[in-house]
Amino acid sequence: MYIVKKKIKGKEYYYLNKSIREGSKVISKNVAYLGKDKKEAEKKAREIIEKMKNEEKIGKNKEKQDVQVGEKIDEINKIASRRGFFFQTAEIYGGKAGFFTYGHLGKKMKNKFESLWRKHFLKLEDNFVEIQSNNILPEPVFKASGHLENFNDPMTECKQCHFRFRADQFLEDKGIENAEALSIEKMTILIKEKNMKCPRCGGKLSEVKQFNMMFPVNIGFQGEKGYLSPETAQASYLAFKQEFEATRRKLPLGIAIIDKAYRNEISPRQMFFRLREFTQAELQIFFDSDKINEHPKWQEVKKKKLRLKLIGKEVEEINCEEANIKLNLPKFYLYYASKIQEFYLEVLKIPKEKFRFRELSEKERAFYNKIHFDIELNLDTLGGFKEVAGLHYRTDHDLKGHSEISGKNLEIFYEGKRILPHVLELSFGVDRNIWALLDIFYDVGKEGSMFKFPPKIAPFEIAILPLVNKAGMDKLAKEVYSSLKEDFDCFYDDSGSIGRRYARQDEIGTPFCITIDGESLKKKDVTIRRRDDQKQIRVKINDLKEILKGLLDGLEFEKAGKLVETGKNELRRE
RNA sequence: GCGCGGGUAGUUUAGUGGCAGAAUCUCGGCCUUCCAAGCCGAUGACCCGGGUUCAAAUCCCGGCCCGCGCACCA
Numbered sequence: 001m002y003i004v005k006k007k008i009k010g011k012e013y014y015y016l017n018k019s020i021r022e023g024s025k026v027i028s029k030n031v032a033y034l035g036k037d038k039k040e041a042e043k044k045a046r047e048i049i050e051k052m053k054n055e056e057k058i059g060k061n062k063e064k065q066d067v068q069v070g071e072k073i074d075e076i077n078k079i080a081s082r083r084g085f086f087f088q089t090a091e092i093y094g095g096k097a098g099f100f101t102y103g104h105l106g107k108k109m110k111n112k113f114e115s116l117w118r119k120h121f122l123k124l125e126d127n128f129v130e131i132q133s134n135n136i137l138p139e140p141v142f143k144a145s146g147h148l149e150n151f152n153d154p155m156t157e158c159k160q161c162h163f164r165f166r167a168d169q170f171l172e173d174k175g176i177e178n179a180e181a182l183s184i185e186k187m188t189i190l191i192k193e194k195n196m197k198c199p200r201c202g203g204k205l206s207e208v209k210q211f212n213m214m215f216p217v218n219i220g221f222q223g224e225k226g227y228l229s230p231e232t233a234q235a236s237y238l239a240f241k242q243e244f245e246a247t248r249r250k251l252p253l254g255i256a257i258i259d260k261a262y263r264n265e266i267s268p269r270q271m272f273f274r275l276r277e278f279t280q281a282e283l284q285i286f287f288d289s290d291k292i293n294e295h296p297k298w299q300e301v302k303k304k305k306l307r308l309k310l311i312g313k314e315v316e317e318i319n320c321e322e323a324n325i326k327l328n329l330p331k332f333y334l335y336y337a338s339k340i341q342e343f344y345l346e347v348l349k350i351p352k353e354k355f356r357f358r359e360l361s362e363k364e365r366a367f368y369n370k371i372h373f374d375i376e377l378n379l380d381t382l383g384g385f386k387e388v389a390g391l392h393y394r395t396d397h398d399l400k401g402h403s404e405i406s407g408k409n410l411e412i413f414y415e416g417k418r419i420l421p422h423v424l425e426l427s428f429g430v431d432r433n434i435w436a437l438l439d440i441f442y443d444v445g446k447e448g449s450m451f452k453f454p455p456k457i458a459p460f461e462i463a464i465l466p467l468v469n470k471a472g473m474d475k476l477a478k479e480v481y482s483s484l485k486e487d488f489d490c491f492y493d494d495s496g497s498i499g500r501r502y503a504r505q506d507e508i509g510t511p512f513c514i515t516i517d518g519e520s521l522k523k524k525d526v527t528i529r530r531r532d533d534q535k536q537i538r539v540k541i542n543d544l545k546e547i548l549k550g551l552l553d554g555l556e557f558e559k560a561g562k563l564v565e566t567g568k569n570e571l572r573r574e
Numbered sequence: 575g576c577g578c579g580g581g582u583a584g585u586u587u588a589g590u591g592g593c594a595g596a597a598u599c600u601c602g603g604c605c606u607u608c609c610a611a612g613c614c615g616a617u618g619a620c621c622c623g624g625g626u627u628c629a630a631a632u633c634c635c636g637g638c639c640c641g642c643g644c645a646c647c648a
Contacts, residue, residue: 093622094622155575157576165645269647273647468607496610498607499610534608
């Protein structure tokens with residue numbers, strides 16, 4: 001406890017404050033008012049501390065409640081950097097906005113997310129493959145993709161109040177049609193000619209300048225122009241023809257890439273939602289557009305209800321068949337929508353009400369996306385539904401563009417006709433999804449902060465803890481640990497009290513703790529503690545591996561072993 | 575990029591133009607048979623740069639980072 005001086009309306013007052021844990025956070029709480037004089041305050045503080053020590057001895061365990069959720073985003077950030085989920089890159093140099101490093105726990109989660117993603121999506125069809133390409137691509141690629149033109153925003157700035165905004169939109173508001181198509185020089189001239197002023201303060205406007213969201217790079221000695229790719233998709237389109245041949249000319253062909261993408265955001269914000277360097281997991285499905293309203297596995301999904309938020313409407317559950325008929329969404333599209341929903345609800349165990357597909361209005365979506373739903377999750381930390389993935393029907397826009405610019409015909413001969421395949425893109429922001437998992441599974445109860453991750457996402461699956469560090473319990477615990485660590489993500493910990501070690505594991509979301517106690521030595525068994533309710537079962541060491549595998553796979557906890565009541569906290573003195 | 579607010583150990587915070595103090599965390603030792611116990615000890619901080627000054631973490635200026643608002647996010 002310590003004394004705090006506060007200034008209220010110019011006068012100084014002294015208070016006694018106390019550092020208290022709230023979950024994993026330490027906060028300061030006001031305990032008592034101490035008056036206006038420093039010396040008297042110190043004297044009073046001593047008295048109060050004495051008194052409170054006495055009271056504490058009587059009424060322990062009384063506190064601890066009253067845990068407020070508080071600022072969840074701060075909380076997650078603090079756990080993240082303290083425990084090693086993620087932190088800011090180059091912090092010793094002051095850091096840079098929009099760049100994060102995954103620590104050991106975060107990287108484990110990210111790896112797990114990516115493997116679950118692969119397992120789910122690449123197994124949908126035989127002909128879905130993953131490739132690895134490049135992050136640096138030559139300039140013509142982006143001429144073809146439209147990024148050079150469209151990722152470039154014409155901006156103008158008020159010379160007086162420094163208000164910045166897009167020049168093309170400004171001109172359109174002023175009644176100039178199709179301003180988007182004008183060159184920056186023309187826009188500058190127009191603004192001058194028509195004597196347009198800052199919409200905010202009436203000041204003079206600067207000339208129109210391009211702001212490109214892509215990071216330019218020079219390739220080689222001669223400095224040929226290239227860019228860090230702002231999406232992994234382009235590399236898949238570039239690889240299409242070769243992969244089509246290599247996979248023996250079958251459609252649909254899915255080409256997945258999990259890799260970094262780069263966007264030079266003006267102001268990165270909102271944690272993992274506006275990064276300058278980020279990881280995407282994208283699957284580009286090339287298919288015959290004549291077959292867009294069919295899918296061989298349609299029967300499997302047609303009764304599945306999708307959570308759709310259509311333009312101007314609330315979320316409603318519509319089954320695929322209805323969506324096909326009433327909303328005119330093609331079967332091919334709906335099949336993958338259904339599989340995406342399955343990934344979130346059944347693999348990642350996201351609560352249903354936190355998930356939705358949101359239809360984008362024509363204004364919001366890129367012009368070449370004929371059908372565009374975002375996958376959104378409701379996140380407390382970011383105040384509502386946020387985009388974590390997208391399902392875009394891009395038509396033949398991409399292959400057509402690359403055909404034109406490269407001069408190479410990308411048409412294929414398929415089932416007796418010459419076609420340019422269309423593309424359905426499944427695009428996931430991996431970092432955003434990781435943040436979403438942290439947000440959604442974060443929980444604070446009287447036990448403290450914890451992440452209630454499903455076992456498959458948790459950085460560690462199991463922690464092995466000797467109840468105390470003596471009488472051979474530690475030795476047996478280490479034996480158990482070495483027998484499990486090959487097969488599971490295990491963590492061994494023997495420092496501090498057992499309660500504290502449980503709390504540490506809860507905080508990083510470890511779903512199960514194995515405790516070796518006195519009985520274990522005699523009976524060759526251990527307890528398994530479940531994170532979510534602190535319940536324990538007792539199982540034989542010989543059966544441990546199999547039971548753990550079952551538990552991680554969803555085996556019912558109570559059925560896995562005999563539910564046991566372990567002793568209440570008798571080791572506490574006082 | 576602009577405006578406002580902020581930046582002292584991992585975290586929560588005192589403090590002063592002159593040796594930066596605590597609580598908690600972490601680590602070591604003692605103790606300890608189930609949910610963040612106790613005792614002893616240790617490690618650990620003034621965001622960066624410049625200016626004013628005998629002396630700056632403190633005052634001034636600039637930068638960086640964070641938060642909020644605006645703008646941006648094909």
